[in-house]
Amino acid sequence: MRCRDGELEVVRVLIAPLPNSIISEEVSELPLDFGGVMGDRHHGTTRPSDTRQAGFYPRGTQIRNRRQVSIVAEEELELLRQAFDLPDLRPEELGANVLVRGLKDLSAMPIGARLLFESGAGLVCEGVNRPCQLPVHALRARHPGAGLRGFVKHAFARRGIVASVERPAGIRAGELVRVHLPDVLAPPRS
């Protein structure tokens, strides 16, 4: 492992090419533009709002796309794998675009944190990836006997983060990632 404390290392990069399938596939380079991952089902500078924005906008409203890139951590996938006694848990089955290692609590990263890649790519954390049922279906297909009851609930805050592109570049396995937390400015004492 190349990364030091406070740094991440990219382990794999993946694209989910099919609009109706969560499954992502490993690629040699993750091509980014301001719409996210080119060729991925979540690509776009805007997108229709879904149930996650219920209460904010009528469903189907065109809104800025803040969930362009899905990032998961080896450390958290291992916790999930153990919790459900699975032989393995692949980032493909979570539709992840980037698998990283080096941080115990990726999912706790605050909104606004920057992920700065060696390639020059810059992503902005847009918050935890709220779990859905799709990974359960994908896992069940490969592990028909697995007890996956409670997976969605258990995956809360272990399912990584979603991010948007601040500066596009191509991301590759082996790159180091520097994490920069957002400034918190206190008012002056007066």
Add this chain to the structure above:
Amino acid sequence: MRCRDGELEVVRVLIAPLPNSIISEEVSELPLDFGGVMGDRHHGTTRPSDTRQAGFYPRGTQIRNRRQVSIVAEEELELLRQAFDLPDLRPEELGANVLVRGLKDLSAMPIGARLLFESGAGLVCEGVNRPCQLPVHALRARHPGAGLRGFVKHAFARRGIVASVERPAGIRAGELVRVHLPDVLAPPRS
């Protein structure tokens, strides 16, 4: 005042039309698209990075524009006005696009908070507006005798926030604004 606890009310909306001047001018409606305020000097889906991103990107790198809209609060402007014993302090001189009232600590709003306007517009808080020297020049022109030493430092966390457009609409004075703080998801207890 129409707004209740946790709500804001739009007092004025303004556009800064000149690329080289911070001064904004009151308008009857703030026209938004996914690039921000149409006709404003900060409009754009992308922009070249500046000194605020030094350490992240080489200066002049094209990055996503996260500081599209500047929002200030009457309550914080009044604190600043009093601190420098000014007869008045206009949002125009801070280049603000939206003046609101109803919240004591607008500048403490966390990144990722949503501002949901009655018109349907949705903005995302991108953090505090880091003060610069430009308002000092604008204030000095109108108040030649004022002691403005320390204004920049004092304006930290009283100068409002910058925001990006999640859902465009036209914003008008008198609208109420609902603030929705970002979810913080704790991992399950196991």
